[in-house]
Structures are given as C-alpha cells and as structure tokens.
Amino acid sequence: MILHKLTTSPFRDLNMQHCLQRLGESDGVLLTQDAVYALIHQDIREKLNALSGKVFLLEEDADARGIEANGNVEIIDYEGFVELTFKFNKVVSW
Amino acid sequence: MILHKLTTSPFRDLNMQHCLQRLGESDGVLLTQDAVYALIHQDIREKLNALSGKVFLLEEDADARGIEANGNVEIIDYEGFVELTFKFNKVVSW
Amino acid sequence: MSSFSLLVTSAPFSEQNAYSAYRFALAAVQAKHTVNGIFFYQSGTLNGSSLQLTPSNEFDLYAAWKTLASDHKVPLMVCVSAASKRGITTAEDAHDSDNPHYSLTAPFESVGLGELAVLMKNSDRLVQF
Amino acid sequence: MSSFSLLVTSAPFSEQNAYSAYRFALAAVQAKHTVNGIFFYQSGTLNGSSLQLTPSNEFDLYAAWKTLASDHKVPLMVCVSAASKRGITTAEDAHDSDNPHYSLTAPFESVGLGELAVLMKNSDRLVQF
Amino acid sequence: MSESANTLAIINQSAPYGNSNGQESLDMAMAMSNFAQDVSLFFIEDGVLQLLSKQAPENIDARAYHKTFPALEFYDIENIYVCRHSLESRGIKVSELCIDITLIELHELPTLLACQQHVMSF
Amino acid sequence: MSESANTLAIINQSAPYGNSNGQESLDMAMAMSNFAQDVSLFFIEDGVLQLLSKQAPENIDARAYHKTFPALEFYDIENIYVCRHSLESRGIKVSELCIDITLIELHELPTLLACQQHVMSF
Numbered sequence: 001m002i003l004h005k006l007t008t009s010p011f012r013d014l015n016m017q018h019c020l021q022r023l024g025e026s027d028g029v030l031l032t033q034d035a036v037y038a039l040i041h042q043d044i045r046e047k048l049n050a051l052s053g054k055v056f057l058l059e060e061d062a063d064a065r066g067i068e069a070n071g072n073v074e075i076i077d078y079e080g081f082v083e084l085t086f087k088f089n090k091v092v093s094w
Numbered sequence: 095m096i097l098h099k100l101t102t103s104p105f106r107d108l109n110m111q112h113c114l115q116r117l118g119e120s121d122g123v124l125l126t127q128d129a130v131y132a133l134i135h136q137d138i139r140e141k142l143n144a145l146s147g148k149v150f151l152l153e154e155d156a157d158a159r160g161i162e163a164n165g166n167v168e169i170i171d172y173e174g175f176v177e178l179t180f181k182f183n184k185v186v187s188w
Numbered sequence: 189m190s191s192f193s194l195l196v197t198s199a200p201f202s203e204q205n206a207y208s209a210y211r212f213a214l215a216a217v218q219a220k221h222t223v224n225g226i227f228f229y230q231s232g233t234l235n236g237s238s239l240q241l242t243p244s245n246e247f248d249l250y251a252a253w254k255t256l257a258s259d260h261k262v263p264l265m266v267c268v269s270a271a272s273k274r275g276i277t278t279a280e281d282a283h284d285s286d287n288p289h290y291s292l293t294a295p296f297e298s299v300g301l302g303e304l305a306v307l308m309k310n311s312d313r314l315v316q317f
Numbered sequence: 318m319s320s321f322s323l324l325v326t327s328a329p330f331s332e333q334n335a336y337s338a339y340r341f342a343l344a345a346v347q348a349k350h351t352v353n354g355i356f357f358y359q360s361g362t363l364n365g366s367s368l369q370l371t372p373s374n375e376f377d378l379y380a381a382w383k384t385l386a387s388d389h390k391v392p393l394m395v396c397v398s399a400a401s402k403r404g405i406t407t408a409e410d411a412h413d414s415d416n417p418h419y420s421l422t423a424p425f426e427s428v429g430l431g432e433l434a435v436l437m438k439n440s441d442r443l444v445q446f
Numbered sequence: 447m448s449e450s451a452n453t454l455a456i457i458n459q460s461a462p463y464g465n466s467n468g469q470e471s472l473d474m475a476m477a478m479s480n481f482a483q484d485v486s487l488f489f490i491e492d493g494v495l496q497l498l499s500k501q502a503p504e505n506i507d508a509r510a511y512h513k514t515f516p517a518l519e520f521y522d523i524e525n526i527y528v529c530r531h532s533l534e535s536r537g538i539k540v541s542e543l544c545i546d547i548t549l550i551e552l553h554e555l556p557t558l559l560a561c562q563q564h565v566m567s568f
Numbered sequence: 569m570s571e572s573a574n575t576l577a578i579i580n581q582s583a584p585y586g587n588s589n590g591q592e593s594l595d596m597a598m599a600m601s602n603f604a605q606d607v608s609l610f611f612i613e614d615g616v617l618q619l620l621s622k623q624a625p626e627n628i629d630a631r632a633y634h635k636t637f638p639a640l641e642f643y644d645i646e647n648i649y650v651c652r653h654s655l656e657s658r659g660i661k662v663s664e665l666c667i668d669i670t671l672i673e674l675h676e677l678p679t680l681l682a683c684q685q686h687v688m689s690f
Binding site for chain 2: 343441
Binding site: 199201202230231234239240241273274276281282287289 | 328330331359360363366367368369370371372375398401402403404405406410411414416418419420
C-alpha cells in the first residue's frame with residue numbers, strides 16, 4: 001500500500017520506468033510536476049492504463065502544462081493529494 | 095565538428111541517447127562525470143564502439159568511479175580536455 | 189485528524205519541488221491536519237535564505253513559508269550541516285567564522301538531524317519533495 | 318594561445334559541474350591559454366556566496382575560485398538577476414532592500430548579462446558546465 | 447558551413463516549470479540579442495513543451511513566460527527551430543504551438559549548429 | 569506485513585559524485601540511527617555504484633565516503649539490500665562491493681518497504 005510520487009518527465013529520465021518495474025500489487029502512482037507528461041508518452045501511458053484505478057494526476061500541475069487526463073486516470077487537487085496519502089500507508093518520492 | 099560533452103549516467107536519463115541520435119559525421123563525444131558509466135551500459139557501449147576514434151573519456155572522472163576504458167575510447171585528462179576543445183569547433187554540453 | 193512531516197531536499201525557484209511542498213503543507217493545514225514540521229535538507233536548505241530578493245512578477249516562496257509558519261504555527265527547520273556548507277548561516281555561525289554577515293533568520297530555525305527523527309516519530313506520514 | 322569563456326550554471330557541492338569547471342579553468346591557464354572570464358548563471362550563482370562554510374574534510378571550491386582569480390587574473394562574474402533571487406546579494410542590494418546582510422564579495426563581481434556577450438565575443442571557445 | 451561572428455545558438459531541451467531552465471534560457475536569449483548577438487533558438491526533446499499555446503502556469507504560481515515567445519521577433523530573434531521528431535513522439539501538432547517555427551529533422555541539428563560561433567544548452 | 573514503529577527505509581538510487589545525494593544520504597542514515605531510528609538501506613539502479621570497492625574519488629577531490637559503508641554495522645545499520653537486477657544490468661558482481669549485502673529481486677522492494685514506517689529517497 002505505497003503511494004509512489006513521481007515528479008519528472010518520462011521523456012527525460014528513467015525514474016518512472018524504474019518505479020513501475022517495482023510496483024507492488026496494491027500500490028498507487030501519483031503524477032505531479034513534469035511527470036504529468038506521462039500521459040502523452042505512448043509506452044508509459046499504456047503501462048499506466050493497465051493499472052486501472054491506481055493512477056492519480058495532480059490537477060494543478062496538469063493544467064499548468066496543458067495536459068489533459070485520459071484513460072483511467074483519477075484527477076485530484078492538492079486537497080485530494082493530502083487525503084490520498086492516508087489511503088496508502090506511506091509515500092515514496094522518486 | 096562539434097564536441098558533445100556528456101555528464102550524466104545513461105542508466106538514469108536519456109541525455110546520451112538524445113545526443114547520439116543527433117550526432118554529426120565529424121562530431122566527437124566526451125564522457126565526463128557520471129557519463130563515464132556509459133562504458134558499463136551494454137546498449138550505449140555498443141553504439142559508442144561504432145564511433146571508433148570519436149569517443150573520449152575523462153580520466154579523472156573515470157578513475158574516481160572505478161570505471162576502466164574499453165573498446166576504442168581515448169583516455170584524456172583535464173589538460174587533454176582543454177586541447178580537445180580546439181580539435182573541434184565548438185562544445186555542446188548535454 | 190492526522191499529522192505530517194515534510195522533508196524538502198530541493199532548492200527554491202530552480203526546481204518546482206519546494207513550491208509543491210508549500211502547496212501540500214497549505215492544503216494539509218487547511219484540511220485541519222497537523223504539520224509537525226517542515227525539515228529542509230540538501231539544497232532544500234536554500235529555502236531558508238533571508239537574502240533572496242524575489243522579482244515583483246514572481247511568486248515569493250520565502251514570504252509564503254513565513255506566512256505559513258506564522259498563520260499555522262508550522263516549524264521551519266533547516267539542517268545546520270547541510271545549510272552551512274551552502275552559505276545558509278546563522279548569527280552564531282557568523283560569529284564563529286568572523287564573518288559579519290549571515291542569511292538564516294527566524295522563523296527558520298537551524299537544527300540538527302535529531303530534530304527530524306523527533307518529527308518523524310510523531311508523524312503519521314513523511315512526505316519528501 | 319587561445320581564449321576561453323566558461324559558463325557555470327550549476328550549484329557547488331550539490332552537483333559536480335562547478336568543480337569540473339574549476340578543474341577545466343585551471344588546466345587551461347596552466348597550458349597558457351587565457352580564460353577571459355567565468356560567468357555564473359542560474360544555480361551557478363551560488364558559487365559566489367561568501368557565507369559558505371566548507372567542512373575541513375571537504376574540498377573548498379569557494380577558496381579555489383578565489384585563488385584561481387588572484388593567481389591568474391581570471392574574472393569571476395555573477396549574473397545579478399539570477400543571483401539576487403537566489404539570495405546571492407551585494408552590499409548595494411543590501412542597502413536597497415534594507416537588509417544589513419549580503420553574501421557576494423570580491424573577487425566575485427555582480428554583473429549583467431551584457432558582460433557575458435562581451436566575454437563571448439572575445440573568446441575562441443565557450444564551454445558550459 | 448563556416449561560423450559567423452557573434453552568433454549564438456541556444457538549445458532548449460527542458461520541459462517548463464519543473465525547473466527554471468526554460469525561463470532562464472529565454473531571459474538569456476533576449477539579453478544576448480540586446481547585446482548584438484545573433485541568436486538562434488532550438489527546441490528539442492522536452493523543450494518543445496515550452497511552446498504549447500494551451501498552458502496555464504498561474505495554477506502553480508509560475509510565470510506565463512510562454513506568452514513572451516511571440517514577442518521574440520521584436521528582439522530580432524527570428525530563427526526558431528523545432529525538432530519534428532520530438533513533436534511527433536509527444537503527439538503534438540505544429541498548430542498547437544504559440545509561434546511560427548521552422549521544423550527540423552534530427553540530423554539537421556549538427557548542420558545548423560555548424561554555422562554558429564557558440565552554443566548554450568538549457 | 570505491518571509497520572514497526574521508528575523504522576526508516578532509505579532508498580539510494582543515485583550514482584556517487586555527480587551529485588551529493590549519496591554522501592548526504594549516508595549522513596542521514598547515520599544520524600537517524602544515532603537518534604534511535606531502525607534504519608534499513610536499499611541500493612537500486614545507479615545507487616549500487618556507490619558500493620563499488622574500487623573507487624578513487626581523490627582524483628576529483630571528493631570524499632571517499634564509500635569507505636564508511638563497512639562501519640555501518642557499528643551504527644547498528646545491518647539491513648542493507650541491493651537490487652540484483654541493477655547489479656546485473658551494470659555487469660557488477662557482488663564480490664566487487666565493499667560490504668556484505670542482501671540481494672533482493674525487483675518485486676521484493678515493495679514487500680520490504682511495507683514493514684517500514686517511513687521512507688526517504690536520495
């Protein structure tokens with residue numbers, strides 16, 4: 001029950017791939033900052049779509065960058081981000 | 095005649111791949127700092143070996159990290175780094 | 189309600205992380221959670237510099253941290269060893285090094301890593317930015 | 318002999334880039350080349366902080382920059398706009414902002430980006446770190 | 447091709463907002479142009495994301511510096527090159543960008559850099 | 569598995585020297601252990617490179633902090649986990665590392681983190 005917080009673009013570094021390789025069954029993924037560009041990265045987007053219900057998008061960061069939610073991504077704001085940390089047992093920042 | 099200076103690990107980000115995709119015929123590649131780990135990255139090492147005579151390794155950074163030259167990489171120290179900038183017309187830092 | 193500690197390891201302005209931490213902390217206190225403290229480590233210690241002059245057309249994160257601290261009694265703790273090597277120094281550092289100048293002032297506090305251990309012990313969640 | 322300008326955009330200690338720039342500059346002057354100037358931009362401006370207290374078991378890059386400047390007459394130029402928002406401020410900034418403290422002192426100079434244009438015009442090579 | 451005096455290429459490869467590279471690169475470009483450098487801009491990889499019209503950085507209290515791009519022509523910065531491959535891999539159409547640009551292929555970057563005196567990268 | 573009180577996992581994923589993450593992570597680990605936290609260390613991806621015996625950072629005036637790893641047992645830090653996949657993809661043998669470690673598979677990381685109260689990453 002880990003929430004994996006991502007902040008960097010998957011076009012630039014391999015953080016997201018390293019995280020997804022080590023995802024536990026009941027873990028979740030939160031896309032923040034430049035990690036919201038995952039939704040326009042074809043390979044990564046497919047991997048995220050396969051994690052239905054476990055992928056969250058920080059609205060403020062997505063709106064800032066002009067990125068729209070697609071697939072089964074759940075949109076949350078900072079208030080939702082705070083609450084999300086309690087739906088999981090801990091947060092790992094990549 | 096561009097010298098491409100790389101500083102980050104190809105296991106961590108995609109800088110080196112982005113650079114190699116855009117390499118001109120008479121360009122060179124200089125591995126510094128964490129970019130010296132390119133020599134233990136199987137895919138990247140093969141690409142660099144194909145660039146015989148155009149790949150340079152900064153000795154101080156490689157020695158610090160315990161990485162040994164292999165293939166056709168030319169080892170240079172900081173003095174050689176300075177001279178290398180004149181064998182090429184300009185330096186691009188990735 | 190629940191309690192948080194935040195660990196901020198990134199410089200202000202140059203990266204978005206410190207700003208994101210601020211927004212998270214603000215959302216947490218607005219939702220009536222407790223933020224036991226915000227601990228600044230590595231380049232995060234640069235958030236504590238009182239010498240930052242933010243241009244008028246940019247968000248003043250330093251002022252925002254101070255307002256957060258005063259409005260919601262959130263301690264702002266700066267790791268002394270990570271800070272001093274980066275030029276984030278206290279009046280005491282200045283005295284000891286015979287430099288008339290320093291950069292860290294209240295409400296930011298200079299503390300050791302032991303304070304982070306105390307924060308974590310008393311917090312339901314640790315979130316790193 | 319030939320001439321260089323160096324552009325340093327990375328913070329000291331947190332990343333190796335600034336140290337690498339120093340080593341390059343030293344090697345260049347030892348080979349009798351001219352380093353017209355070292356220009357500090359973005360987080361690189363943090364190299365100019367006179368408040369940095371380097372632990373005795375670590376390399377003191379700030380002292381090394383100063384020695385390079387005095388031994389080889391290499392100008393150390395810090396971009397004023399990038400610096401001041403990061404808390405790298407001069408006596409003049411301090412006066413203007415009613416803060417008694419500042420962090421940028423000689424041999425580091427606070428300059429505008431125009432100085433970089435002049436450096437580049439007169440240099441055979443620009444190398445960024 | 448040979449180098450022309452006082453020419454500067456600035457390569458932009460960072461996404462906006464996550465770090466300050468984009469904004470400080472634009473500051474650099476405008477200043478260098480003011481000081482008589484002939485500036486060309488290259489947007490490659492995540493750098494192309496800076497040029498999207500539909501951005502709203504006020505959501506994260508960041509400066510909407512992308513609104514300055516259309517003013518670059520008044521700074522005599524007219525050579526703006528964008529990597530076609532980088533746009534396509536991100537599913538971005540040229541019509542989504544906030545300025546007129548010149549598309550380039552991967553292999554054109556070294557060719558175009560050849561005629562520049564100096565190069566910076568952000 | 570449930571969390572144990574005052575347990576801390578520190579994930580190391582950065583190569584040494586290129587940035588200060590490795591050194592400051594080790595400082596953090598030793599301090600937290602001194603202040604009664606039960607610390608476990610995880611080395612994954614480029615983090616495994618910190619553990620190589622054959623390093624000579626004096627060539628770049630960096631601190632040889634890898635020489636401190638063998639002393640961790642005196643700080644009661646005994647759970648040191650290294651990702652087997654990360655070693656193999658870098659062609660590194662366990663015999664090249666400067667301390668005794670426990671090898672873990674990719675999927676074991678979330679399982680082992682499950683029993684920790686807090687997690688940091690450098």
